[in-house]
Amino acid sequence: MGDYHGELAGIDLHLWRGAYTIEGLRIVRRNAKAPPLLDAPRLDLSVKWRALLEGGIVANATFERPEINFVDGSLRDNGGGVDWRRQLESLMPFRLDEVRVRDGVVRFRNPASRPRVNIEATQFNGVVTHLTNVRGGGARPASLEATAKVLGSAPLEVKAAFDPYESLRDFRLDFKATGIDLTRANDFLQAYAKLDAESGSGDFVMQLDVRDGRITGYAKPLLRHVRIFNWKQDIVEQGDNPLRAAWEALAGGLQNLFKNPEADQFATRIEFSGRIGDAKTDAWTAIVAVLRNAFGEAFRPQFEQLPTRGPGDVE
Structure with a gap:
């Protein structure tokens, strides 16, 4: 994955219901001291068998207590250095009907600034719909809705509509x-x-x-x-x-x-x-x-x- 590599601690298969549980998923920038871009203790995936038989993947995903870190300054780490669209295109056709995030944390850091900056959005709960690596889903087919608490207790709301294929x-x-x-x-x-x-x-x-x-x-x-x-x-x-x-x-x-x-x-x-x-x-x-x-x-x-x-x- 270009400047990044993935790590995971283990996978549990639940074939009878087409589900997987991934433990300890991390996406880390190579040769960097920055914290992981993504640190997800648990990811649950459920797959629709019929789509697999037709040569594609249709699934739902749930991240439990993930942490996402954006770093500014000399240790900048915000997902750059990777053509994520090309990475997705290299996979077999897939569609994630729903991706849920439960009790996550999103951090923005700048360890090089004076003073150092560390802003957290906690209690992050959200859902993303219709993520796909297939072109032609219409104008901005995917959506995001999320809530969180920022700087302690300030309510945060985010809504988005986007075309995942357009990076x-x-x-x-x-x-x-x-x-x-x-x-x-x-x-x-x-x-x-x-x-x-x-x-x-x-x-x-x-x-x-x-x-x-x-x-x-x-x-x-x-x-x-x-x-x-x-x-x-x-x-x-x-x-x-x-x-x-x-x-x-x-x-x-x-x-x-x-x-x-x-x-x-x-x-x-x-x-x-x-x-x-x-x-x-x-x-x-x-x-x-x-x-x-x-x-x-x-x-x-x-x-x-x-x-x-x-x-x-x-x-």
């Missing part, structure tokens, strides 16, 4: 996270937006539409009761660089045109577009980058215009 160059993605405790996202915000959140919560909504590798979409952050820059905490206790502290204080002192003073909240909508690239470009790399950058860039303008406290303010 994710044709898909739509709806992403929503609500009730995010922004202080729990500080490592990410410091690494990618260069700002701290002293307090506050936020919602984040994003929609992506990709057709023939061209990305269009928008991100909508909604921030509530947010403050940045605490003189005592940032300068005295943490020993922040004074230039950085001055930047945060200046950013925090600007007025926001989208502010609702009665609700003490800020909202805006940020449009973006781009291209995944040619057919050889790794789609996963582009998609993860869009998600990461959209989150950071969507929140940055809001943080840059928030009220703040200075050294003379009362705690």
Whole structure:
């Protein structure tokens, strides 16, 4: 599998019902220190015998407590380095009518950033339908629906429609996270937006539409009761660089045109577009980058215009 190889601990066969249980499935990048791209303690497969007799595979699959790791920075690992479509084409024709994920974990890490970033989506439960390596299933025949908890307890919802044969160059993605405790996202915000959140919560909504590798979409952050820059905490206790502290204080002192003073909240909508690239470009790399950058860039303008406290303010 190109830059990756697969590992498994064992297989149990249940021939009487056409089922298999795979224990300890791992997909690992070769010669890398990054965690496995996929670590699935248990995968249950049920196969329809009639399809096998006709030279194809039709099955359902259930992953129990899988972990998926996306790594940014010098140890980047997000499924790149493999033409996954070609890998699927090399197999006999198959269709997965339903793939379920139960109690999974999805992590986004950057061990090279300062500070290091480790964001987790836990309690990940979802279902993917109509995965196939056969061309001609119609426009975006596969779908995904999933829920999770991100940054501790913030509800996350994801919906997608895509063409699996097109290696994710044709898909739509709806992403929503609500009730995010922004202080729990500080490592990410410091690494990618260069700002701290002293307090506050936020919602984040994003929609992506990709057709023939061209990305269009928008991100909508909604921030509530947010403050940045605490003189005592940032300068005295943490020993922040004074230039950085001055930047945060200046950013925090600007007025926001989208502010609702009665609700003490800020909202805006940020449009973006781009291209995944040619057919050889790794789609996963582009998609993860869009998600990461959209989150950071969507929140940055809001943080840059928030009220703040200075050294003379009362705690």
